[in-house]
Each structure stands twice: as structure tokens, then as C-alpha cells.
Amino acid sequence: MSVLLETSAGDITIDLLVKEAPKCCENFLKLCKSKYYNYSPIYNVQQNFSFQTGDPIGPESKDSDGGSSIWGMPDGITKRAAKPERVAFPPEFAPGRKHTERGTVSMATTQSKSTPDELLAGSQFVITLGENIEQLDGKAAIFGEVAEGFDALEKINTAFVDSSGRPLQDVRILHTIVLDDPFDDPPGFLEPPSSPVPSAEQRATVRIAHDEVLAQQDDPEQMEKLRREREARAQALTLELIGDLPFADVTPPEQILFVCKLNPVTRDEDLELIFSRFGKILSCEVIRDKKTGDSLQYAFIEFGNKEDCERAYFKMQGVLIDDHRIHVDFSQSVSKLSNEWRGSTNSKTARQKGGFGGFDSLEKRKQYRGAEAGRGRGEDYDYVFDKERRRNREEDEGPRRDHDRDVEARRRRLRSRSPRRRDHHDRVREDGRDHRDDGGRRRLSRDRYRDDRDHGSRR
CATH class of the missing domain: 2.40.100.10 (Cyclophilin-like)
Incomplete structure (x- = not known):
């Protein structure tokens, strides 16, 4: 069956x-x-x-x-x-x-x-x-x-x-x-x-229907695109948490160009003059090293509107400037937006409350004391204590030093009252004999041996 x-x-x-x-x-x-x-x-x-x-x-x-x-x-x-x-x-x-x-x-x-x-x-x-x-x-x-x-x-x-x-x-x-x-x-x-x-x-009770066709992600390009999107999303959330981004979903401005592969001798004025033929330029900045001032060979150019930025993008790709063939792309940086957002937020907070950063309980962090008075690093070596604090510390330690001196004097007086040790001359005055020979060696043991021998012969 x-x-x-x-x-x-x-x-x-x-x-x-x-x-x-x-x-x-x-x-x-x-x-x-x-x-x-x-x-x-x-x-x-x-x-x-x-x-x-x-x-x-x-x-x-x-x-x-x-x-x-x-x-x-x-x-x-x-x-x-x-x-x-x-x-x-x-x-x-x-x-x-x-x-x-x-x-x-x-x-x-x-x-x-x-x-x-x-x-x-x-x-x-x-x-x-x-x-x-x-x-x-x-x-x-x-x-x-x-x-x-x-x-x-x-x-x-x-x-x-x-x-x-x-x-x-x-x-x-x-x-x-x-x-x-x-x-x-x-x-x-x-x-x-x-x-x-x-x-x-x-x-x-249906969870995923038995006849539902689950999409298979077999395309490597699609899988790589999905992986990059997820990674970018995770990085954006991290930047939002640490305060570098105002929001994870913020989009970069559409009228800013990113220009790289510049010649180190190319200046801001040179780029602004070349790109100004496409429209009004609000700002043009070649990024430089903070310490040396040398060009890092890339720049950001902000146009007045989106259309001028797009024309410059299509026309200036691969153009030769100062013997260097440049690369042009739309900027993905949102640092300027972040700075403006943080500055606006902090200024509003500071207007509403007092103190540093809008909070009375906060104080501006100082690396060296006395920096507000105009002293620079290393002057008078006031890294830890200034003169006033050193003087206050000496005044506080004064009574303690006086107390220590009194205790030491009392100890010296007590030592002076103790019986002094008898020296060699005192012992000579007491028994009338000197127990040392001309060479300074003790003769007591020899005398005692001689007396014992005499006593034995008399017996």
C-alpha cells in the first residue's frame, strides 16, 4: 500500500x-x-x-x-x-x-x-x-x-x-x-x-512562499556595486557619528569641480582665469601643504550655477595646463558644507548660552599657562607653575619648615644630655694602670696568663 x-x-x-x-x-x-x-x-x-x-x-x-x-x-x-x-x-x-x-x-x-x-x-x-x-x-x-x-x-x-x-x-x-x-x-x-x-x-503562517522566486545575484558587477554602496553608507554613518558630516545622506554640491594632476607651479589666479570663460567663479583654491605651502596638485573650483560647472566639466577634461594634462571631475567633498553647518550650529548655541561652546561649565583648553597674557611657549618656563602660584606654595610650606626645624633642634638637645662614652684616659685615671704597651696593643691577656702561672708554681 x-x-x-x-x-x-x-x-x-x-x-x-x-x-x-x-x-x-x-x-x-x-x-x-x-x-x-x-x-x-x-x-x-x-x-x-x-x-x-x-x-x-x-x-x-x-x-x-x-x-x-x-x-x-x-x-x-x-x-x-x-x-x-x-x-x-x-x-x-x-x-x-x-x-x-x-x-x-x-x-x-x-x-x-x-x-x-x-x-x-x-x-x-x-x-x-x-x-x-x-x-x-x-x-x-x-x-x-x-x-x-x-x-x-x-x-x-x-x-x-x-x-x-x-x-x-x-x-x-x-x-x-x-x-x-x-x-x-x-x-x-x-x-x-x-x-x-x-x-x-x-x-x-506563510513566511516566504514556496513558489516565490528568490533573485539570485550572480552578476559580479552588480554584487560589487552593491558592496560599494553598503560600504559607502557605513562610512557615511560613521562620519555622521563623529561629527564630520551633518547628516549621513548629505549630497555634495553640484556646482563645484575637482581638478587634479596640476603642475606644482600652477596658481589660484591661473586656474580662475582659465575656467572663468565658462561662467562666474565664486571661489578657486589650489590646496597646499599647511607647513611648507607647496601645492598638493589639486584644486576646487566653485561656479555660480550648475550649468556653468557642467560645461567646464565636459570641455576641460584632459586639457594641458602648464605642461600637465589635468583631470576634471565633480567634487564629492562636503567639508565646506560641514564647516558651515557646524559654524551655524555653534553660533546659534553660543548666542543662547554663555561660556565656551555655549556651555558655562566648559572652558577652552589651553596647552600652556599664561598664554592669554601674551606669553609664548617657553617664556619664563611657566609650563606648570607661574610666579604667583609658586609664591603661594612657598607661603603654605613655610609653617611646615619651621615645625621641622623645631623638631630637629629638640632631637639635638636630647642627644647632648645622654652620658658620653668613657675614653682611654678616663680608664687610666680610675685604676692607675695603662693596659696598652708602647705599640698601643693590649697587654691584659699576657698579664693574666703570667699571674695564673705564678699561682700554679706556688702551689
């Missing part, structure tokens, strides 16, 4: 194990026959493990009830069960059947609320995407195996999925065709004459 599932990833043919799991096969066949699975999403895709489907609306929808068995009498249009007390049934676990082969089909089960040791099944089923999936043994009831359509399984296996395992682009069961049905229809069963259209609840 076989069932054909037409999915958006391809057709899958399932052979049913009618003799080993008759109840599961009957439930699956009748649900397919009632078109209950039409437009059901494929979800919980785990690469090289399995995927799950069978909930006609999808577990992420608040309108989903998880699906119903055929004995709950659901219809293929509203997907609602007429007998909620029979939405689940106890499935058979085929003896000796394991999830060893890729494409094994089994009913997903859940614990019974009344009897925790009992497992119940409804409409959801699992198809393995790998071999030897032992984790499903004893938990999912096997009732079939995939006979054809392994290429569709591979597409599902390699689909891009989110953190919950749902494919980013929908993969759905579009139609179900029962190739052979050996079971009688249950009482009250109604087979729809044709496949029903998706319900409103099902359409509400």
Missing part, C-alpha cells in the same frame, strides 16, 4: 507497513484521503536526523491545535476535529522495527495526560534524514518507509532553517494521493471532491 506526497521540494512515495502497524496506516491513509495534509508545512528540520510535519496549520501558529487523528473526524477544509475526545489514539510499535534506514516514516507521539506511561499519536509524522537514528526508537511508531523521492529528502535536508528548525522558505505538502487503500472508511467520513484551497490560518 502506497501514498504519494507532492511537496514543494519534490514527490515522495511512501510504502506502508499495513500488517505490522494497521492502525497507524489506516489513520495516515484516511487523513491523506480527506486532504487533511494539504498545504501542511514541513517544520523541525534537523540536518541528517529527521523532519516533522502533519500539523495542517503549523505549531508556531496560535490557531493550531496540534492536529487530529481520523477518528476525531477532522475535515480537509477547516482542519477542525468534530470529536475532540478522539483526536489521539495509541499507536502500534512494530516489533523488530528500528530507525536504521534513511526515509523511515513513523508517527510522532506524546505522553497521555491521564497515563504518563502511555504514548498517543494524532496526525503528525516523522521521516528520518539519516541512518541509525536510535533516539527515535521506542518513541516514534514506525508505519512506513520512503520508496521513491530521496532527492526531495535531500533538498529538505539541506534547506536553510531558523533556530527552531523551520525552513526560511516554506516547504509544504501540496497534495496527497492514495495509490491503494485496503481499509473501509470510518462512519461519517466525507471525501472532498477536489483539493481545498488553503485556509486563512494556513496563509497567515
Whole structure:
């Protein structure tokens, strides 16, 4: 007995194990026959493990009830069960059947609320995407195996999925065709004459439609253009954050030309005279090094209107000026606009508030003290302290030095009152003997040895 599932990833043919799991096969066949699975999403895709489907609306929808068995009498249009007390049934676990082969089909089960040791099944089923999936043994009831359509399984296996395992682009069961049905229809069963259209609840769960064609950016030029636009946008946002640009979307002025590859001897007056034949020039400046004053060989020329700037752009490209062939382009610099914007903003703020920069709590940063008084760098070496502060510091340290002098004098007086050490002449006056010979060496040990020897001979 076989069932054909037409999915958006391809057709899958399932052979049913009618003799080993008759109840599961009957439930699956009748649900397919009632078109209950039409437009059901494929979800919980785990690469090289399995995927799950069978909930006609999808577990992420608040309108989903998880699906119903055929004995709950659901219809293929509203997907609602007429007998909620029979939405689940106890499935058979085929003896000796394991999830060893890729494409094994089994009913997903859940614990019974009344009897925790009992497992119940409804409409959801699992198809393995790998071999030897032992984790499903004893938990999912096997009732079939995939006979054809392994290429569709591979597409599902390699689909891009989110953190919950749902494919980013929908993969759905579009139609179900029962190739052979050996079971009688249950009482009250109604087979729809044709496949029903998706319900409103099902359409509400569409993320990216299965038939939506995603544009493939294979053109390298387009990809490079897109990359440059994104990089330019990121740089503009960075310049806006640090204050170099008033706004990230600011556009450069349209009447300013950028001229480069100039001869170092070319002056502002020379360029202004040459370009003035195209119209009124508001400013012409050759950019120079701040320290040396040497030309950096590029300039900005601002015209009075856009039309004159465009004429100069088309006529002056590659013209020879002072033996240098120049290059002309429209200016992309917005530094002048930024300076004007910052100056206008700061001036308005300063008029409203006092202090430096419009804030009373701010002070202008000074590199050297006393710079306001006209002293230059290094005069009087006042890098840290000026004369007044040095004088104040000496006045503050005066009492401390007086205190230190008093303490030192007190220590000297205490040392003068201590008993002085006896010298050699004092010891001579006390015992009347000099214990040193003419050479200044001690004779006490020799005298003591002589006295001991005399005492021994008398005995």
C-alpha cells in the first residue's frame, strides 16, 4: 500500500507497513484521503536526523491545535476535529522495527495526560534524514518507509532553517494521493471532491512562499556595486557619528569641480582665469601643504550655477595646463558644507548660552599657562607653575619648615644630655694602670696568663 506526497521540494512515495502497524496506516491513509495534509508545512528540520510535519496549520501558529487523528473526524477544509475526545489514539510499535534506514516514516507521539506511561499519536509524522537514528526508537511508531523521492529528502535536508528548525522558505505538502487503500472508511467520513484551497490560518503562517522566486545575484558587477554602496553608507554613518558630516545622506554640491594632476607651479589666479570663460567663479583654491605651502596638485573650483560647472566639466577634461594634462571631475567633498553647518550650529548655541561652546561649565583648553597674557611657549618656563602660584606654595610650606626645624633642634638637645662614652684616659685615671704597651696593643691577656702561672708554681 502506497501514498504519494507532492511537496514543494519534490514527490515522495511512501510504502506502508499495513500488517505490522494497521492502525497507524489506516489513520495516515484516511487523513491523506480527506486532504487533511494539504498545504501542511514541513517544520523541525534537523540536518541528517529527521523532519516533522502533519500539523495542517503549523505549531508556531496560535490557531493550531496540534492536529487530529481520523477518528476525531477532522475535515480537509477547516482542519477542525468534530470529536475532540478522539483526536489521539495509541499507536502500534512494530516489533523488530528500528530507525536504521534513511526515509523511515513513523508517527510522532506524546505522553497521555491521564497515563504518563502511555504514548498517543494524532496526525503528525516523522521521516528520518539519516541512518541509525536510535533516539527515535521506542518513541516514534514506525508505519512506513520512503520508496521513491530521496532527492526531495535531500533538498529538505539541506534547506536553510531558523533556530527552531523551520525552513526560511516554506516547504509544504501540496497534495496527497492514495495509490491503494485496503481499509473501509470510518462512519461519517466525507471525501472532498477536489483539493481545498488553503485556509486563512494556513496563509497567515506563510513566511516566504514556496513558489516565490528568490533573485539570485550572480552578476559580479552588480554584487560589487552593491558592496560599494553598503560600504559607502557605513562610512557615511560613521562620519555622521563623529561629527564630520551633518547628516549621513548629505549630497555634495553640484556646482563645484575637482581638478587634479596640476603642475606644482600652477596658481589660484591661473586656474580662475582659465575656467572663468565658462561662467562666474565664486571661489578657486589650489590646496597646499599647511607647513611648507607647496601645492598638493589639486584644486576646487566653485561656479555660480550648475550649468556653468557642467560645461567646464565636459570641455576641460584632459586639457594641458602648464605642461600637465589635468583631470576634471565633480567634487564629492562636503567639508565646506560641514564647516558651515557646524559654524551655524555653534553660533546659534553660543548666542543662547554663555561660556565656551555655549556651555558655562566648559572652558577652552589651553596647552600652556599664561598664554592669554601674551606669553609664548617657553617664556619664563611657566609650563606648570607661574610666579604667583609658586609664591603661594612657598607661603603654605613655610609653617611646615619651621615645625621641622623645631623638631630637629629638640632631637639635638636630647642627644647632648645622654652620658658620653668613657675614653682611654678616663680608664687610666680610675685604676692607675695603662693596659696598652708602647705599640698601643693590649697587654691584659699576657698579664693574666703570667699571674695564673705564678699561682700554679706556688702551689
